[in-house]
Amino acid sequence: MTRRPPRLVFLTTAAERQMRRWITRRDGGQTGGAGNGHGIGAPAAGVLLHLADHPGATIGEVTAALAASPAGVSGLLARMERADLVRRRADPDDRRTVRLDLTAVGTAALDDVRAALAELNDRLTEGFTHDELATVSRWLEHVTRTLP
Amino acid sequence: MTRRPPRLVFLTTAAERQMRRWITRRDGGQTGGAGNGHGIGAPAAGVLLHLADHPGATIGEVTAALAASPAGVSGLLARMERADLVRRRADPDDRRTVRLDLTAVGTAALDDVRAALAELNDRLTEGFTHDELATVSRWLEHVTRTLP
DNA sequence: GGTTGTCACTTCGCATGCGAAATACCCTAG
DNA sequence: CTAGGGTATTTCGCATGCGAAGTGACAACC
Numbered sequence: 001m002t003r004r005p006p007r008l009v010f011l012t013t014a015a016e017r018q019m020r021r022w023i024t025r026r027d028g029g030q031t032g033g034a035g036n037g038h039g040i041g042a043p044a045a046g047v048l049l050h051l052a053d054h055p056g057a058t059i060g061e062v063t064a065a066l067a068a069s070p071a072g073v074s075g076l077l078a079r080m081e082r083a084d085l086v087r088r089r090a091d092p093d094d095r096r097t098v099r100l101d102l103t104a105v106g107t108a109a110l111d112d113v114r115a116a117l118a119e120l121n122d123r124l125t126e127g128f129t130h131d132e133l134a135t136v137s138r139w140l141e142h143v144t145r146t147l148p
Numbered sequence: 149m150t151r152r153p154p155r156l157v158f159l160t161t162a163a164e165r166q167m168r169r170w171i172t173r174r175d176g177g178q179t180g181g182a183g184n185g186h187g188i189g190a191p192a193a194g195v196l197l198h199l200a201d202h203p204g205a206t207i208g209e210v211t212a213a214l215a216a217s218p219a220g221v222s223g224l225l226a227r228m229e230r231a232d233l234v235r236r237r238a239d240p241d242d243r244r245t246v247r248l249d250l251t252a253v254g255t256a257a258l259d260d261v262r263a264a265l266a267e268l269n270d271r272l273t274e275g276f277t278h279d280e281l282a283t284v285s286r287w288l289e290h291v292t293r294t295l296p
Numbered sequence: 297g298g299t300t301g302t303c304a305c306t307t308c309g310c311a312t313g314c315g316a317a318a319t320a321c322c323c324t325a326g
Numbered sequence: 327c328t329a330g331g332g333t334a335t336t337t338c339g340c341a342t343g344c345g346a347a348g349t350g351a352c353a354a355c356c
Contacts, residue, residue: 012164013190013191018215019157025296041341043342068342123295139280148173168312169343169344172345219315
C-alpha cells in the first residue's frame with residue numbers, strides 16, 4: 001500500500017554504490033581515500049578474477065564479462081596497467097586484438113580480492129534463504145538482459 | 149550447482165549500469181549521445197522527483213534521499229543548475245543551508261521523467277510476482293543498510 | 297588484387313561519484 | 327562576548343563509465 005513504491009531503480013542504484021564504497025574502502029584507496037589496501041576497486045577486482053579464470057583473455061571478452069563498454073574497459077585497463085596489475089600483449093594471429101595477462105603483482109593481489117569478495121558475499125546473503133537469493137539473482141539477470 | 153556462483157555484486161553492478169544506460173538513452177543525451185530527450189540522466193531524475201515531493205528541500209535532504217555523498221550531490225546540482233532545472237536559494241534562517249526549488253524547466257521535465265520511470269518500472273517488474281519483487285526490494289534495502 | 301565493409305580497440309569530451317580538505321556559519325560553554 | 331566544536335556545502339583530485347569518432351587491421355567480394 002505504499003503510495004509511492006520505493007522504485008526499484010533507486011534501490012538498485014543505492015545498493016550498487018554502497019557495495020562499491022565498501023570494496024573501495026576495504027581494498028582500494030586510490031584517491032584521497034584512507035585505503036588500507038592496494039588501490040583495487042570493484043571493477044578492477046572483476047578484471048582480475050576473470051583473468052585468473054581465463055588467462056590471455058581479449059579485451060572484448062572482458063568487456064562482455066563485465067557488461068561494460070569497450071571504452072570503459074580500455075580506460076580501466078590503462079589504469080590497471082599503470083598499477084602493474086595486468087599486461088597487454090599483442091595477439092600473434094590478429095593484430096587488432098589485445099590479449100591480457102596478470103602480472104606477478106596482479107596474481108599476488110588475487111587472494112585478497114577473493115577474500116574481500118567472499119566476505120562481501122557473506123554479508124550480502126546474510127539473512128536470506130537460498131530461494132530468495134535465487135529470486136534476486138533471477139531479477140538482476142532479467143534486468144541486465146531485457147533492457148535494450 | 150554452479151561451481152562459481154555468479155556473484156551478486158557483479159550482477160547488481162551490471163543491472164545498475166544497464167538501467168542507467170536505458171534512462172540516459174531515453175531522456176538523456178548529455179554528451180556525444182544521440183539523446184532524443186532533455187539531457188536528464190538517472191541521478192538528475194531522482195533529484196527532480198524528490199524536489200517535486202519536497203519543495204525547498206536542502207542539499208542534505210537530497211543527499212540522504214539519494215544515498216549519495218554531499219560532494220557528489222553538490223556537483224550534480226551544479227550541472228542541473230547550469231541546465232536551468234533547479235535553483236539554489238539561501239535559507240533565511242541558516243546561511244549554511246542551501247534550499248532547492250524546481251525551475252519552470254525542471255517542472256516541465258517532470259512529466260517526462262515520471263513517464264520514463266513508470267515505463268522502466270514496468271519492464272523491471274515484468275514476469276515477477278508481487279512477493280518476488282518484495283524479496284528483491286528487501287534484499288536491496290538490506291544491502292544499503294548493512295554495509296558500513 | 298584492390299575497394300569496401302567490418303572488427304578490435306583507443307581517444308576524446310563529458311557525466312557521475314567519492315574522500316579529504318577547505319570554507320562559512322551556527323551554537324554552546326565559560 | 328569569545329573560543330571551540332559541530333554542521334552544511336563546496337572545492338579538489340581522482341576513478342569509473344559512456345557514446346561518438348578515429349585508427350589500424352582483417353575479410354570478402356568483384
